Amino acid sequence: MRVLLLLLLVTIASIAIAIGSLPEDEFVGDSVAARTFDVRSVAIDGGHGLPLATLRSVLHTQVGTTLDDAALDRDREALETALEERGYLAAHVAPPSVTYDARGGAYIVFDIDRGPMFHLRSVEVTGPGEREVGVVTIAAGDEAVRARVEHARQALLETFARRGRKAEVELTQRTDFAAATVDVVIATR
Numbered sequence: 001m002r003v004l005l006l007l008l009l010v011t012i013a014s015i016a017i018a019i020g021s022l023p024e025d026e027f028v029g030d031s032v033a034a035r036t037f038d039v040r041s042v043a044i045d046g047g048h049g050l051p052l053a054t055l056r057s058v059l060h061t062q063v064g065t066t067l068d069d070a071a072l073d074r075d076r077e078a079l080e081t082a083l084e085e086r087g088y089l090a091a092h093v094a095p096p097s098v099t100y101d102a103r104g105g106a107y108i109v110f111d112i113d114r115g116p117m118f119h120l121r122s123v124e125v126t127g128p129g130e131r132e133v134g135v136v137t138i139a140a141g142d143e144a145v146r147a148r149v150e151h152a153r154q155a156l157l158e159t160f161a162r163r164g165r166k167a168e169v170e171l172t173q174r175t176d177f178a179a180a181t182v183d184v185v186i187a188t189r
Contacts, residue, residue, distance in 0.1 A: 038106065093113075119144055132160075
């Protein structure tokens with residue numbers, strides 16, 4: 001019994017000495033709060049067909065920068081917005097997975113579920129602009145790319161301006177997530 005007690009005391013003393021010799025900013029296990037990390041890699045995972053160049057261009061977090069949780073949150077939102085602008089209105093970007101190494105490196109992976117590409121189910125022009133429907137450059141079946149829909153609204157507005165008529169052109173979209181479609185109404189007044 002005394003041998004077991006002596007062995008226990010020696011083990012406790014060894015652990016105390018080992019813990020006391022660790023530098024204060026060193027991390028043990030999952031504790032990384034007291035240390036800064038440099039970003040060593042940023043990956044985007046979501047399968048074939050993602051617009052990777054576009055997605056990388058919206059990231060604030062870059063290799064060589066210091067890891068910043070607030071920047072990672074902004075990056076996640078920026079990735080979702082970029083996918084929505086390209087017609088992936090149901091896109092979801094999971095919180096990034098961050099792996100740390102003992103030399104101060106952080107390895108980041110953004111996992112993306114882009115969901116289906118949404119298409120325009122209907123495009124309707126109402127009000128005095130109905131007669132100018134030919135300048136609207138989108139139609140049912142087109143991909144629901146935000147810039148193309150906005151361009152159609154702008155083209156109608158510019159047509160009114162060229163003809164010397166004052167008009168308001170308002171864009172309304174109704175999204176059907178179950179059918180992955182968008183109904184567009186361009187109302188003119």
